[in-house]
Amino acid sequence: xxxxxxxRTIKQAIWVGWKVETNWADPLIFAIYYLIRPLAGLLIVGxxxxxxxxxxxxxxxEYFAFMFIGNSFFIYVVQIMITMSMxxxxxxxxxxxxxxxxxxxxxxxxxxxGRALNGVLNASISLILTLGFGVLIFQxxxxxxxxxxxxxxxxxxxxxxxxLGIVCFIAMGFVLCGINIMTSKVQFMLTDYVSxxxxxxGGVVFMPEILPNWGQAISNALPITYFLKTIRFSxxxxxxxASQMDLLYLVLTMxxxxxxxxxxxxxxxxxxxxxxxxxxxxxx
Amino acid sequence: MxxxxxxxxxxxxxxxxxxxxxxxIHNLRVTYARLWVRIKGSNREPEWxxxxxxxxxxxxxAYVYLYKMLNAPSEYAGFVIIGGTMIAFWVNVLWNxxxxxxxxxxxxxxxxxxxxPISRMAILLGMALGGIVNTTLRxxxxxxxxxxxxxxxxxxxxxxTALLLFFLTIIALYALGMLFASLFMLYGREAWHTASxxxxxxxxxxxxxxxxxxxxxxxxxxASLIPLTFGLDGIRRVVILGAxxxxxxxDIIALVIFIAVLLPLAKFALNYMENLGKKEGRLxxxxx
Numbered sequence: 063x064x065x066x067x068x069x070r071t072i073k074q075a076i077w078v079g080w081k082v083e084t085n086w087a088d089p090l091i092f093a094i095y096y097l098i099r100p101l102a103g104l105l106i107v108g109x110x111x112x113x114x115x116x117x118x119x120x121x122x123x124e125y126f127a128f129m130f131i132g133n134s135f136f137i138y139v140v141q142i143m144i145t146m147s148m149x150x151x152x153x154x155x156x157x158x159x160x161x162x163x164x165x166x167x168x169x170x171x172x173x174x175x176g177r178a179l180n181g182v183l184n185a186s187i188s189l190i191l192t193l194g195f196g197v198l199i200f201q202x203x204x205x206x207x208x209x210x211x212x213x214x215x216x217x218x219x220x221x222x223x224x225x226l227g228i229v230c231f232i233a234m235g236f237v238l239c240g241i242n243i244m245t246s247k248v249q250f251m252l253t254d255y256v257s258x259x260x261x262x263x264g265g266v267v268f269m270p271e272i273l274p275n276w277g278q279a280i281s282n283a284l285p286i287t288y289f290l291k292t293i294r295f296s297x298x299x300x301x302x303x304a305s306q307m308d309l310l311y312l313v314l315t316m317x318x319x320x321x322x323x324x325x326x327x328x329x330x331x332x333x334x335x336x337x338x339x340x341x342x343x344x345x346x
Numbered sequence: 347m348x349x350x351x352x353x354x355x356x357x358x359x360x361x362x363x364x365x366x367x368x369x370x371i372h373n374l375r376v377t378y379a380r381l382w383v384r385i386k387g388s389n390r391e392p393e394w395x396x397x398x399x400x401x402x403x404x405x406x407x408a409y410v411y412l413y414k415m416l417n418a419p420s421e422y423a424g425f426v427i428i429g430g431t432m433i434a435f436w437v438n439v440l441w442n443x444x445x446x447x448x449x450x451x452x453x454x455x456x457x458x459x460x461x462x463p464i465s466r467m468a469i470l471l472g473m474a475l476g477g478i479v480n481t482t483l484r485x486x487x488x489x490x491x492x493x494x495x496x497x498x499x500x501x502x503x504x505x506x507t508a509l510l511l512f513f514l515t516i517i518a519l520y521a522l523g524m525l526f527a528s529l530f531m532l533y534g535r536e537a538w539h540t541a542s543x544x545x546x547x548x549x550x551x552x553x554x555x556x557x558x559x560x561x562x563x564x565x566x567x568x569a570s571l572i573p574l575t576f577g578l579d580g581i582r583r584v585v586i587l588g589a590x591x592x593x594x595x596x597d598i599i600a601l602v603i604f605i606a607v608l609l610p611l612a613k614f615a616l617n618y619m620e621n622l623g624k625k626e627g628r629l630x631x632x633x634x
Contacts (some may be wrong), residue, residue: 101548106555112557118417129412156452204562226528251397258404267408268415315481 071168075176076183079145082152083184087148096184097191100137104196107133107267112206123207124337127298130200130208132266132290134192138185138224139231139260139286145181146235149174151249154341161341171327174239177231210297212303219296219305223312230316233323240323240330246344260286285315373468380469384442384476386409398434398484402490406430409555410496420499424586427492429554431485432578435519436548438481440541443523443563446473447531456531466616470527474520482516508584511594515577521608522573528612528619541548552578573608576600 084092111129115121154160163170200206238252263270263277264286270278283286288311295305334340389395406426413422450456459469491499502508530540551565552558552574558566559579569575580597583589591598 088544095543098543099546102550106414106546107409108552109556109560110409111416113560114416114418114422117419117422120417247391248393248397251394251401254401255397255404256402262404262408264410268412272411272415286509 067168068172071166071172072179075173076180079177079180079233080183080222081144082157083180086219087278093191095186096188097195100134100140100192101186101195104130104133104192105330108196108200108206112204113328123209126200126206126300127209128269128294129267130196131210131294131297134189134196134200135290135293136257136261136264136266137188137192138228139264140253140257141185141188142181142231142235143176143238143256145184146174146178147238147242147249147253147256150239151188151246155246155344158341160341164340171236173238175232178235181235182228182232214299219292219309222310223289223292223296225287226309226312226316227293230289230312230319231321235317236323236327240326243327243330243334243339246304246342260284263287266297282313285312285319288312288315293315371459373465375467376464377472377475380472381476381479384473385479388442388476388480395484396490399487399491402430402434402488403495406488406492406555407495410492420497421586423496424493424498424500425557425582426555427489427496427498428582428585429578430492430547431489432515432574432581433549433554434485434488435478435481435516436574437545438477438521440526440544442477442596443470443473443520444526444530445541447527451531458619466620467524467613470524470612470616474523478520478521480518496585502584502585503588504584504590507591508581510591511577511580511584511597511601514598514605515573515581518573518577518601518604518608520611524612525608525615528616531619531623548572548574551575554578557582570600573601573604576604587606 107129108126111126112121150160153163163173166173197208197210203207234256238256241252242249259280260266262283263273265281265286266286270281270287273281288308291308292305292312295308350588406429408428408563410423413426447456450459459466492498549555551561551569552562552572553569554574557579558575561569576597580594580601583594583597
C-alpha cells in the first residue's frame with residue numbers, strides 16, 4: 063500500500079513537472095526548445111575542436127568522439143540541476159503550492175524525486191535529439207568522422223552507468239533543494255555554479271590530466287568523472303583504465319553523494335520548519 | 347492685430363518648448379530612478395556579484411583548456427577570454443533587459459509603470475544604463491582575471507578604436523534588448539524558454555569562442571543578423587591581433603546600422619505590444 067502511494071506521488075510529480083516545464087506548449091515547439099540549447103552547446107565545442115585541431119596541426123577522430131559523448135551526456139547534469147534548483151523557489155514563491163505538498167500525507171522527498179525524474183525524462187529526449195542531430199551535422203554535413211560503432215555499444219554497462227549517474231545527480235540536486243529551502247537568493251545561480259564546476263573538472267570535453275594537480279584532485283573526487291568514464295567505455299571502449307574500477311569509484315562517490323544530499327536536505331528541512339520557511343513568500 | 351498674433355504664436359512656442367523641457371527632465375528622472383534601482387539591486391547581494399564573476403570564468407576556463415589540449419596557439423585563449431567577457435553583456439541583455447517586463451508583470455510593478463505618466467522608453471533606458479554599468483564592472487574583472495590566469499597575449503595598438511567598438515556593440519545589444527522586452531512582456535510564460543533558446547545559439551552563432559569566419563557561409567549569413575558577431579569580430583581583431591580602425595571599419599558601419607534600425611523598432615514594438623496587451627487584457631495577467 064505504502065509503495066503504491068509512493069509510486070502514485072512520483073507519477074503525479076512527473077506529470078506536474080512535465081506540464082510546468084513544457085509550459086503547456088505544443089510538443090513540437092517543446093522538442094525544438096530541448097534540442098536547440100544542447101545542440102548549440104555541442105556545436106560550440108565541436109567547432110572549437112575542429113578549429114583548434116586545425117590550428118594545432120592534428121585532428122584526432124578518437125578524441126572528437128571522446129568530446130562528443132562527454133558533452134552530449136552532460137545534458138543529464140544540466141537538466142537535473144536546473145529542475146531541482148528551481149523547484150523549491152517555483153513551488154514556494156511563484157506557484158505557492160509548497161506548503162500543500164509539505165502537508166500532504168506522503169513525504170515531499172518523493173515528490174521532489176518525481177520532479178527530478180521529469181528532468182531525467184527531458185534530458186533523455188534532449189540527449190537522443192542531440193546525438194542524432196550532432197551526428198547528422200558533424201558527420202553528414204561537415205564530414206567529420208565520429209568513430210562510434212552503434213552496434214558494438216555495451217548497452218548493459220551503459221544502462222547501469224546511467225542509473226548510477228542519475229541517482230548521483232539527483233542526490234546532488236537534493237543538496238541544491240536544501241540550500242534553496244534556507245534561502246531565496248541563489249536559485250538562479252546554483253545550477254550554473256554546479257554545472258560550471260562539473261564541466262570544468264569532470265573531464266567532459268578534455269581529459270582531466272591537463273588540469274593542474276589541484277584540479278586533478280578535485281576531478282578525482284567528483285562522481286561525474288567516473289560517470290563519463292564508464293559511459294565512454296560502454297560506447298567507445300577507449301578509456302585507459304579498467305571500467306570495473308571506474309564503476310566501483312562511481313558507486314563509492316554515489317554513496318557519498320547520497321549521504322551528503324540526505325544530510326543537507328534533512329537539516330534544511332528541520333531548520334525551515336523551525337524558522338517558518340516552508341511557506342515563506344518572497345519576490346512574487 | 348498682426349503683432350498680437352505674432353506674440354501669441356511666440357508665447358505658444360515658448361510654452362511648448364517649456365513643456366518639452368519639463369517632459370525631458372521628467373523622463374530623465376525616470377531613467378535615473380530605474381538606473382539607480384538596477385545598480386542598487388544588482389549590487390545588494392554579494393552572492394550575486396560572486397556568481398556573475400566566477401561562473402563565466404569556469405566556462406571559459408573549460409574552453410581554454412580544450413584549446414590547450416589541441417595545441418592551438420595562445421591567441422586562442424585570448425579569443426575565448428574576449429568572448430567570455432562579451433557574453434556577460436548578452437546574458438544581461440537577455441535576462442535583465444529582455445525578460446525584465448515579464449518579471450515586472452509577475453511581481454506586479456508593470457501595472458505601476460503603465461499607469462504612471464512616463465515614457466516606457468525612459469524606463470527601458472534606465473534599465474539598459476544600469477545593466478551596462480553593472481556588467482561593465484563585472485566584464486572588466488572577467489577580462490583581467492582571464493588574461494592573468496591564462497596569460498593570454500593582448501596587443502592593443504589603438505585603444506580608442508577598441509573602446510569605440512565596445513560602446514557601439516553595447517548600444518546595439520541593449521537596443522536589441524529593448525526590442526525583445528516588449529515581445530517578452532506580451533508572450534509571458536514563454537519568456538523563460540525564449541531566453542534559454544536565445545542564449546547558447548547566440549554564443550555559437552556570434553563566434554563567442556572561435557573566429558566566426560571559420561563557420562560555413564550560410565551560418566555566417568545568419569550570424570550577421572546578430573550585433574554581437576560584428577562587435578566580437580572587431581574587438582578581437584583590435585585587441586588580440588593589433589588591428590586598427592582601417593581594418594575594422596566594416597564592423598563599425600554594421601554596428602551603426604544595427605543601432606539606427608533597432609532603437610526606433612524598439613519604440614514601435616513597445617507601443618504596438620502595449621496596445622495589443624491592453625486590447626487582449628494580457629498586460630497584468632500573472633502566471634501566464
